[in-house]
Amino acid sequence: MVKTSSISKPVHNLSPKKLDSSRIFEKVVEVANFYGFRPYIEIMERPKSVSDEQAIFAPVEKVRQVDTSRKQGSIIETYLKNETINHEDPKLVYFYTEPRERNKEKLEEEHGRFNLEIFGLQRSIGEATILRTCLSILEEMGHIEPTISINSMGDKESMLRFSREYLAYYKRPSLDMHATCRENLKKNPSKMFSCRNERCVALREEAPQTISCLSETSRIHFKEVLEFLEAMHASYEIDSTLVRDTDRFCETIFEIHRSARNKEDGEETLPAQILAHGGRYNYFARKIGSKKDIPIVGASIALSAPAHTAKSLIHKRKPKIYFIQLGHEATRKSFPVLEILRKVRMPLLQSHGTNQLIGQLSIAEKLAIPYTMIMGQREAVDGTVIIRNTSTRKQDTVPLAMLATYLQNLA
Incomplete structure (x- = not known):
């Protein structure tokens, strides 16, 4: 810790x-x-x-x-x-x-x-x-x-529980508190979180933790x-x-x-x-x-x-790829993929509001984005993505280890 x-x-x-x-x-x-x-x-x-x-x-x-x-x-x-x-x-x-x-x-x-x-x-x-x-x-x-x-x-439920335990801890008369924090305890307890006084820092280490109140x-x-x-x-x-x-x-x-x-x-x-x-x-x-x-x-x-x-x-660059992630596992593993695209300077667009394949494909076609990159549950497990040509509907399955090279050939 x-x-x-x-x-x-x-x-x-x-x-x-x-x-x-x-x-x-x-x-x-x-x-x-x-x-x-x-x-x-x-x-x-x-x-x-x-x-x-x-x-x-x-x-x-x-x-x-x-x-x-x-x-x-x-x-x-x-x-x-x-x-x-x-x-x-x-x-x-x-x-x-x-x-x-x-x-x-x-x-x-x-x-x-x-x-x-x-x-x-x-x-x-x-x-x-x-x-x-x-x-x-x-x-x-x-x-x-x-x-x-x-x-x-x-x-809100977590913070209410934490507040009760936190205040109960600091209201013990035996605590040797910094004078300013003792006053803040009465008026604005949240200010105590950032106090740098050595005594208060030591007290916080033993105080109730928010993570245990979740x-x-x-x-x-x-x-x-x-x-x-x-x-x-x-x-x-x-x-x-x-x-x-x-x-x-x-x-x-x-x-x-x-x-x-x-x-x-x-x-x-x-x-x-x-x-x-x-x-x-x-x-x-x-x-x-x-x-x-x-x-x-x-x-x-x-x-x-x-x-x-x-x-x-x-200056903006028009997206060349629309990135679709299907399911939590694919979304979780999407960030290393995004970093590959960023480092080869491949402009992209992705949806943060939906996980529906049809809806996202229709957005890509509506915006005339040349390629769609899809990562579903299977691709997330296999370490691959599907690259789909929006106009021809032709698609390739590309291992992530080869993705940078593949994208550079698209540029």
Whole structure:
């Protein structure tokens, strides 16, 4: 069990590769686009006359630079109020926020935030998509094998049980608590989760754990998220001390830390630093006026790029492959396949809202995407995919070990 959340430091040097700052943002957006995320303005504020299908093929878009004064609640409010949005289908969006404190003389050293959010996706594939996208972005920024600290706070039932046990533990008169935390216990117990006082850190290690209070539904959900990470071969550890504000977060929460591996040429080991953080907040929409819960999962990545690069033009490439996954096992094993496509720069489209084969095939044909790639239960077990030519209906079964070569021949 790791305790990194209590010792992690803020981010300072975010790009070990020393990438040119003008390229960092473009690389980040390229990865986000590949995994299906679109600019906030494109999804949330586009005209009624522009459909989802038309938006996919829009040749060029400017990335919306969200003012730091616009809080996350305003993004959700836009989603709720926009009548042109089909709330039945998941929406994957990204937006950039500038550094909170502006230093005009050292603009290149300021760090903004690149934010990813998925609306309307309750299943664990939501967290998996966010985490895989974050890891690929950090890889492009030069971070080697970043580590995920992850925990689950569960649903309302789980959090109610945890709150009772947590408060009962801290109300014992024998506890030697930090004075500020003793006051927070009365007014806002959630602030105690992030206290760095040594006494409070030690007390948290013995306190009730959210993961032991999970309902059966939340336990299954978290288990599926971990299975996705296993399939990605991601480095992760469950951190029971990682807890967030229960008024906002629920279910999965995570931090992604810079690897503590030694740098080259005998330099010192890098200190633990938080590169990205996020989680699920299904109940947050009600707090800003929604009459129902909205499944939302998101992440925020520290980005060492000048704010002006957020206004760069981002060119889109038309999808060449529509990727269909049928069943949980195929979905779980889809992320290594997606990484193969990303690394050979093969643009694709996939559906996050349905597992129905006929419906997905019809979407591919409607959008005139040249090829369909299918992974069902059998293919997931065999380590293969089916590549189908949309116009000729001819199809090949391709082993994953040969997929990169096969795709390069299609290009």
